[in-house]
Amino acid sequence: MTPAALADLVRSSAVQIFTDRGLDLSILPEQVTVERPRNPxxxxxxxxLALQVAKKAGLQPREFAEALAEVISSAPGIASAEVAGPGFLNLRLAADAQGEIVRQVLDAGADYGRGDSLVGQKINLEFVSANPTGPIHLGGTRWAAVGDALGRLLAAQGAEVTREYYINDAGAQIDRFAESLLAAAEGRPTPEDGYAGAYITDIAAEILRREPEVLSLPDEERFATFKRLGVELMLEEIKQSLSDFGTHFDVWFSEKSLHTSGELESILADLKESGSLYQKDGAWWLRSTEHGDDKDRVVIKSDGTLAYIAGDVAYLRNKLDRGFDLCVYMLGADHHGYIARLKAAAAAMGHSPDTVEVLIGQLVNLVSGGKPVRMSKRAGTVVTMEDLVEAVGVDAARYELCRYSVDASLDIDLDLLRKRTNENPVFYVQYAHARLASLQRNAAELNLEPRSDADVSLLTHPREGDLIRTIGEFPSVLRTAAELREPHRVARYLESLASAYHKFYDVARVLPQGDEEPTPLTYARLALCEATRQVLANGLSLLGVSAPERM
Known part of the structure; x- marks a missing residue:
């Protein structure tokens, strides 16, 4: 019996009591919380539950808890239901009901843990979206790991997820990038506010290789060539870096296309007509304060040029026109102001502000030898995705970036992630999986294999019970991680599962030795080990981290 099934039992028992006593069923929560107590x-x-609802129903909490205990204790799979303190209800499962979780995992395989809480939801998930003016830095790398994991989690709950990368290929930063490339090609110093680093020299050299006569072209044509090819080459590199990192996108959306397609002019005309844009001091302003923003935003400046928010508004309408129920933006630490303005833009277009959700990620720093690592080999001024991957590998980088809430800044200890010891969290989890894979290989040599019909009621050791209950939490962990947009919950869960397994392994022998014959307990423990391995593999997969069979 999983925690979710037990929660359903508790609620149905409460409904029975409320119905028998003629009490208001609306008092009961839709979802009942069932948790593992700290003290086994x-x-x-x-x-x-009794503490939550009893007084609202005119009952004493302990009285209601005792009534719940009486109903629940007679249910199949329940060994005991005891009232504690002012109204807590402590529950123990029968061994066969608890072991049923093992069977569920073996039957479901790679699908164990998946749910349907987001079925029918069409979600646009935009993340990374780094300007094509340089390699992906650590902030973008964090989103590449967390965003990809979040997309997997949302899909695992049944959502239809479109992973999207917004290419900022229009505007002043692209012009500065082209000017920097042109200067490098002509042997001139980097322009003021331009881009520097070995990658600029590399791209400029590649443009010259592809277009040997480019420097002899007229100024305007020469500049346009460097701009076009520079963005193209930089974007190719970004795509390759992300692919090597295990992050893939369904849509690569060009900001420039909003200008060339006429979408931008169309939405601005519609907003003017609806009165959502008004004119003041020669500029056009969005009435964003009417929708919760702290101030109205200039969309068209007094000189007729467009403010950056104009592109954001057009891009949002494009997403909404594509039929998304929810547009999730994963933005950097300096983008807090975008939350209110994007929600206001949605409202101005006649949509609920809740169709927009903005996640803000904090900064990432690398530390080695107790000191910050600040310089990149190629980018010069910032540390890049390639620098991190070269230092610790893709698995360690992804796991560490997913292991913490994005609300907090993160210092990545390179020395720790290089260690092949239990101090290294990703090694600790992957080693547990490899250890279990090795166990299954050893079992196969003895012609033994895990069976879903094993007598799981024999798994009565406290360490076995703890491991089974930890496995049983996996579906609820995934659901919560998806609902709260917090992939780090999966990483922390995997560490607790690995810990529970290592503790079990220390006290429970699984395979027969010497001339011993396998017993029903052998098959039960073998099934438990395979269930543990499967859940570790499923969890690592959702983080985009490999589950090695040998280490």
Whole structure:
């Protein structure tokens, strides 16, 4: 019996009591919380439902908890239901009901943990979206890992997810990039506010290789060539870096296309006509304060040029016109102001502000030898994705970046991630999987294999129970991680699962030795080990991290 099934049992028992006593069923929450107590002596699971609802129903919490205990204790799979304190209810599962979780994992395989809480939702997930003016820096690398993991989690809950990269290929920064490339090609110093680094020299050299006569072209044509090819080459490199990192996008959307297609002019005309844009001091302003923003935003400047928000508004309408129910933006630490303005833009276009969700990621720093690593081999002023991957590998980089809430800044200890010890979190989890894979290979040599019909009621050791209950939490962990947009919950869960397995392994022998014959307990433990391996593999897959069979 999984925690979710147990929660359903508790709620249905509460409904029965409320119905028998003629109480208001609306008092009961739709979802009942069932958690594992910190002290195992208090039971396998506990619920505080009685404390939540009893007084609202005119009952004493302990009285209601006792009524719940009476109903629940007679249910199949329940060994005991005991009231504690002012109204907590401690529950113990029968061994066969607890072991049923093992069977569920073996039957579901790679699908174990997946849910349907987001079925029917069409979600646009935009992340990374680094300007094509340089390699992806650490902030973008964090989003590449977390965004990709979040996309996997949302899809695992049944959502239709489109992963999208917004290419900022229009505007002043692209012109500065082209000017920097042209200067490098002509042997001139980097322009003021231009881009520097070995990658600029490399791209300029490649443009000269492809277009040997480019420097003899007229000024305007020469500049346009460097601009076009520079963005093209930089974007190729970005795409390759992301692919090597295991992050893939369904849509690469060009900002420039909003200008050339007429979409930008169209939305601005519609907003003027609806009155959502108004004129003041020669400029056009979005009435964003009417939708929760702290100030109205200039969309068209007094000189007729477009403010950056104009492109954001047009891009948002493009997404909404494509039928997305939710547009999730994953932005850097300096983009807090975008939350209110994007929601206001959605409202101005007649959509709910809740169709927009903005996640803000904090800064990432590398530390080695106790000191910050600040310089890149190629980019010069910033550390890039390639620098991190070269230092620790893709798996360690992805896992570490996903392991923490994006709300907090992150210092990545390169020395720790290079260690092949239990101090290194990704090694700790991957080693548990490799250890389990090795166990299954050894079992196969003895002509033994895990069977879903094994007698799981024999798994009565406290360490076995702890491991089974940890496995049973996986579906709810995934659902919560998806709902809260927090992939780090999966990483932390995997570490707790690895810990539970290592503790089990220390006290419970699985395979027979010497001339011993396998027993029903052998098959039960072998099934438990395979279930553990499967859940570790499923969790690592959702983080985009490999589950090695040998280490």
């Amino acid at each position: 002596e208090h039971g396998d699971y506990a619920t505080n």
